Amino acid sequence: xxxxxxxxxxxxxxxxxxxxxxxxxxxxxxxxxxxxxxxxxxxxxxxxxxxxxxxxxxxxxxxxxxxxxxxxxxxxxxxxxxxxxxxxxxxxxxxxxxxxxxxxxxxxxxxxxxxxxxxxxxxxxxxxxxxxxxxxxxxxxxxxxxxxxxx
Numbered sequence: 001x002x003x004x005x006x007x008x009x010x011x012x013x014x015x016x017x018x019x020x021x022x023x024x025x026x027x028x029x030x031x032x033x034x035x036x037x038x039x040x041x042x043x044x045x046x047x048x049x050x051x052x053x054x055x056x057x058x059x060x061x062x063x064x065x066x067x068x069x070x071x072x073x074x075x076x077x078x079x080x081x082x083x084x085x086x087x088x089x090x091x092x093x094x095x096x097x098x099x100x101x102x103x104x105x106x107x108x109x110x111x112x113x114x115x116x117x118x119x120x121x122x123x124x125x126x127x128x129x130x131x132x133x134x135x136x137x138x139x140x141x142x143x144x145x146x147x148x149x150x151x
Contacts, residue, residue: 055073084120
């Protein structure tokens, strides 16, 4: 019978460490982890936990039964953070985006969103840039009209 994380790690892979196996289980394989959509009650509880613990995601997750610290961090940063700007894009933001992408380059979306300083998340910035590019290509007579190409 196998006992101990080191023994399990050796069985899993000659290159896996005990810490890697433990992390994989706790973050991905643990059947107690909830998967799928968050409920409104979970969102409310997450808001309370973040107000109590800030961005200490391990502490926040300790208040969220069945959710990992990564799940809590991602949910907050992508959906619940009240600083996220969800308003329609303005012409000024388009100009800021164009200038930031010219200066920092495509693919540097976190840096671009920080440079813009308007509360847009990096995923929103990259998505809007791709949409704007596809729209301008379609307007310019590109044969692939309206298709957003994701690399």
